[in-house]
Amino acid sequence: xxxxxxxxxxxxxxxxxxxxxxxxxxxxxxxxxxxxxxxxxxxxxxxxxxxxxxxxxxxxxxxxxxxxxxxxxxxxxxxxxxxxxxxxxxxxxxxxxxxxxxxxxxxxxxxxxxxxxxxxxxxxxxxxxxxxxxxxxxxxxxxxxxxxxxxxxxxxxxxxxxxxxxxxxxxxxxxxxxxxxxxxxxxxxxxxxxxxxxxxxxxxxxxxxxxxxxxxxxxxxxxxxxxxxxxxxxxxxxxxxxxxxxxxxxxxxxxxxxxxxxxxxxxxxxxxxxxxxxxxxxxxxxxxxxxxxxxxxxxxxxxxxxxxxxxxxxxxxxxxxxxxxxxxxxxxxxxxxxxxxxxxxxxxxxxxxxxxxxxxxx
Ligand code: SF4
Numbered sequence: 001x002x003x004x005x006x007x008x009x010x011x012x013x014x015x016x017x018x019x020x021x022x023x024x025x026x027x028x029x030x031x032x033x034x035x036x037x038x039x040x041x042x043x044x045x046x047x048x049x050x051x052x053x054x055x056x057x058x059x060x061x062x063x064x065x066x067x068x069x070x071x072x073x074x075x076x077x078x079x080x081x082x083x084x085x086x087x088x089x090x091x092x093x094x095x096x097x098x099x100x101x102x103x104x105x106x107x108x109x110x111x112x113x114x115x116x117x118x119x120x121x122x123x124x125x126x127x128x129x130x131x132x133x134x135x136x137x138x139x140x141x142x143x144x145x146x147x148x149x150x151x152x153x154x155x156x157x158x159x160x161x162x163x164x165x166x167x168x169x170x171x172x173x174x175x176x177x178x179x180x181x182x183x184x185x186x187x188x189x190x191x192x193x194x195x196x197x198x199x200x201x202x203x204x205x206x207x208x209x210x211x212x213x214x215x216x217x218x219x220x221x222x223x224x225x226x227x228x229x230x231x232x233x234x235x236x237x238x239x240x241x242x243x244x245x246x247x248x249x250x251x252x253x254x255x256x257x258x259x260x261x262x263x264x265x266x267x268x269x270x271x272x273x274x275x276x277x278x279x280x281x282x283x284x285x286x287x288x289x290x291x292x293x294x295x296x297x298x299x300x301x302x303x304x305x306x307x308x309x310x311x312x313x314x315x316x317x318x319x320x321x322x323x324x325x326x327x328x329x330x331x332x333x334x335x336x337x338x339x340x341x342x343x344x345x346x347x348x349x350x351x352x353x354x355x356x357x358x359x360x361x362x
Contacts, residue, residue, distance in 0.1 A: 007198050009133025010062075011091035012078055015071045019305040020050070022066030024074055026083060027090060030097040030115040030139075031059035031264035031271075035256045040081040042252035044074050053252050055245040057339060058136065058149075059096055059264045064303055086123035091133035095119055096149055098141040099265040104235030108142025109157035109176065115139050118180040128187055132198035135190070137183055144224035148342050149266060152200045153186040155179050156224075168200055168207035170218035182214070189213040226343075229267055230288035233274050240276075241269045241285035243292040244312050250282045268296060291319050296341060300333035300350070307333030309350035322346055322357060 009025075010016035016023040026041065033041075041061055045051050050065035063074065078084045086093075095115050102110035118137060122128055138151035146154065154166040155174075164171040165182055174182055189210040190200050200206045211218050231241040242251065245268030255262055255270055258279075263271040272279075285292050298304065300311035311331040322329060328345035332338065335349065347358050355362045 007132040007134065009091055011133065012071070012075050012084060013087060013090055015066060018064060018299070018303050019301075020065040020303045022049075022068075022070055023062060023064045023303075024049075024066060024071060025056065025091075026061045026063070026078060027093040028060050028083075028264055029093045029095040029119040030112060031099055031266075032097075032112070032261060033061075033264065034261050035259060037081050037083055038252060038262060039256040040077055040083070042247075042249060042256060044077050045252075046249055048074055051249050053247040055242055055247070055264055055268045055270070057266050057268075057341075058094060059099075059266045060094075061264065064299075086129075088126065088129040089123045092129060092131040092135060093119055093122065094133070094136045095122075096136065096138040096146055096151065096266055097263075098139070098143060098145050099229065099239075099263045099269075099271045100143075100145075100234055100237055101139075101141040103237040103271070106141075106143050106235075107157065109160050109163070111139040111141045111155070111157060114155075114176065114179055118183055121180045121184055122187075125184060127191070128184065130191055131187055134198045135187065136199075137187075143227060145227050145229060146266075147224040147226040149226075150201070150342075152190065153183050155183070164221070165216075165218075166221050167210055167218065169221055170207050170211060171221035172211075172216045172218040185214055186210055228294075229265060229269065231269065231285045231290065231293060232288050236274050237271045238274045238276050238279075238286060239265070239269050239271055240279055241290065241293055243283065243285065244268070244295065244297050244315060246312065248283070251279075251284055254279055254282045254284070294324075294328040294345075295319065295331075296328070296339055297331040298333050298336075298338040298340075300331070304333055304338075306336065307350065308352060309333055309355070311348075311350055314355075318348060318355065318362070321362060322348070 048070035049063040054062040136151045138154040140146040140156040142157035155163040193209045258272040258276040301307040330340045331348040349356045
């Protein structure tokens with residue numbers, strides 16, 4: 001697919017102007033935030049935005065409704081908190097990691113240290129600051145939870161020595177010691193073969209061109225069914241679902257008290273220590289039977305000018321009326337359906353006079 005427009009993926013330095021003000025997206029490689037960094041984000045949202053922290057489908061954090069003077073002040077605070085280690089690379093640090101890696105005994109290999117090494121190496125390569133803000137790295141610890149995130153380049157752990165390097169639909173077995181360099185070599189090759197495209201899948205014959213440049217002979221990757229991470233205790237970790245991925249001040253404050261670190265997942269949840277207490281008292285979800293489990297929504301009103309409804313505000317009222325039978329639910333303010341998850345889900349769409357559910361009047 002040929003792109004004719006510039007990549008306007010928002011960051012902290014390149015803020016998107018939404019209907020409710022500036023929208024800043026803070027990249028959080030591996031989803032890892034120290035609790036003090038989370039509190040910096042919380043206070044910044046209160047001082048400079050609408051007070052909420054949004055969790056994105058790539059495990060990043062957004063602040064919205066930023067006032068005119070907000071962005072420069074925000075970037076200074078994030079720089080001081082260690083959340084902007086390279087100004088040039090701030091939008092390209094898109095690194096997803098299996099959120100329970102090393103915490104629940106299910107990892108073929110703990111990929112978190114590899115993600116840290118990859119992030120540092122990425123920031124050390126000036127030419128890779130040219131990557132589009134949508135280019136995605138993913139490190140799966142072997143359980144297959146990132147199988148459907150559509151990364152540009154991914155690794156899937158096989159054991160503590162080897163992994164599959166996956167480029168699009170092709171994979172080759174590699175050693176862990178080579179992984180950061182190889183993933184960056186794929187990114188380098190993408191920049192060399194692309195025209196205006198933002199993703200490898202958009203480049204005609206892109207994955208083969210890249211593999212040829214690297215001299216790698218790859219096979220078709222064996223598909224895995226992605227496992228869905230639900231709220232609850234998983235080994236040493238507690239997965240906490242955040243209703244609609246939007247943290248209030250009180251909720252962010254409670255999460256910043258759980259210990260030394262939290263991990264933001266790509267599924268609008270946060271991983272905290274298993275013994276964390278008091279989170280349900282502030283409206284967070286710690287069990288898989290909650291009505292909020294598996295529910296997502298686009299920004300809707302007032303954040304998006306195209307929205308026909310305040311879908312987030314309407315969600316609690318609509319959910320009891322839906323027949324879900326275990327399926328996910330996604331609410332959209334218009335037919336673009338931003339953020340709709342892949343796979344089977346109940347489609348709730350705002351129309352001028354109400355809502356359609358899977359195309360039928362609610
Ligand atoms: S689906 Fe429509 S209303 Fe919702 S964020 Fe996207 S463009 Fe806006």
